[in-house]
Amino acid sequence: MxxxxxTFNLTKRFGGxxxxxxxSLTVERGARQALIGPNGAGKTTLINLLTGVLTPxxxxxxxxxxxxxxxxVHARARRGLVRTFQINQLFAEMTPAESLAVAISEREGQGWRFLRALGRxxxxxxxxxxxxxxxxxLDVMNRKTAVLPYGKQRLLEIALALAAKPRVLLLDEPVAGVPDGERREILNTVGALPEDVTILLIEHDMDLVFSFASRISVLVNGGLFVEGANAEIARDPRVKAVYLGEEVIGGAHG
Structure with missing residues (x-):
C-alpha cells in the first residue's frame, strides 16, 4: 500500500x-484507521496540527x-486533506441543500454567486x-439546519466534508453528543463512505471504532502508545490498563 x-517526530508544546x-504516524491510502486515547491524550491537538490549525x-x-x-488550512484542504469537527460548524439559517450547493460551488470557484441562480x-x-x-x-433537505435533529446536523457536516472531494478525511468524533437513537444512521453512513477516500477517525465511541477501523493508533499523554489491527488492540493488556478497565475496551471487545 x-x-x-x-508525520515525523511531530511535537507541540504550549509553554511547559x-x-x-x-x-510519527503513518496512514496508508484507502485506510480505515482510528485514533483513540483517554481524555487529554492529545487527539484533537494532533488533528489541529495535521490540518494546519496549529503550527508544530x-x-x-x-x-x-x-x-x-x-x-x-485552506491550502491543505485544496490538496485533499479535509476534516469534520467535534462541534459542528454549519450555516444555521440555510437548508442542507443550500449548504451543499454553496460548498460545491465554492469548490468549483463560483462562490456565493451561485445562490442567486440556485437550481440552474x-x-x-x-x-x-x-x-x-x-x-x-433527503428527508430534511429543505429544512433549516438550525431545526434539524443533532444527528442530522452531524450527517450534514460529513456531507459538506465529502463535497470538498477529500483524498484524506479526518472525522473528529462524528457521534459526539448524538442521542443513541440517532447514532445508527451515522454509523451506517460512515461505514459506507467511498473506499477511495482515506479516513482517519478520532472517536471515543468504541462500537464505532471497532466496527469501522481495521487499524487503530492509541495516543497517551501526547505520544503514540501502540498501533495495530483492531483485534490486537482490543486484546492488548496495556491498552486496557490505559483505559482503567473501562468496559469499552475490556468488555465486549476484549
Missing amino acids: TTVLQ LVATNDV TAGRIELEGHDITGLP HGEIMDECAQLLEQCNL
Whole structure:
C-alpha cells in the first residue's frame, strides 16, 4: 500500500506542556484507521496540527509525499486533506441543500454567486442530490439546519466534508453528543463512505471504532502508545490498563 499521510517526530508544546510528543504516524491510502486515547491524550491537538490549525514546535507532516508542514488550512484542504469537527460548524439559517450547493460551488470557484441562480447548474444540483442521498439527508433537505435533529446536523457536516472531494478525511468524533437513537444512521453512513477516500477517525465511541477501523493508533499523554489491527488492540493488556478497565475496551471487545 502507498502512504498518503505521514508525520515525523511531530511535537507541540504550549509553554511547559507537551501536548503532542514526538508522534510519527503513518496512514496508508484507502485506510480505515482510528485514533483513540483517554481524555487529554492529545487527539484533537494532533488533528489541529495535521490540518494546519496549529503550527508544530518540531517535526514534519507529509501529504502524498509532499511536505505540508508550513501550509495554511485552506491550502491543505485544496490538496485533499479535509476534516469534520467535534462541534459542528454549519450555516444555521440555510437548508442542507443550500449548504451543499454553496460548498460545491465554492469548490468549483463560483462562490456565493451561485445562490442567486440556485437550481440552474445541473451538475452541481446532481452532486447535491447524490450527497444528500449518501448521507441520509433527503428527508430534511429543505429544512433549516438550525431545526434539524443533532444527528442530522452531524450527517450534514460529513456531507459538506465529502463535497470538498477529500483524498484524506479526518472525522473528529462524528457521534459526539448524538442521542443513541440517532447514532445508527451515522454509523451506517460512515461505514459506507467511498473506499477511495482515506479516513482517519478520532472517536471515543468504541462500537464505532471497532466496527469501522481495521487499524487503530492509541495516543497517551501526547505520544503514540501502540498501533495495530483492531483485534490486537482490543486484546492488548496495556491498552486496557490505559483505559482503567473501562468496559469499552475490556468488555465486549476484549
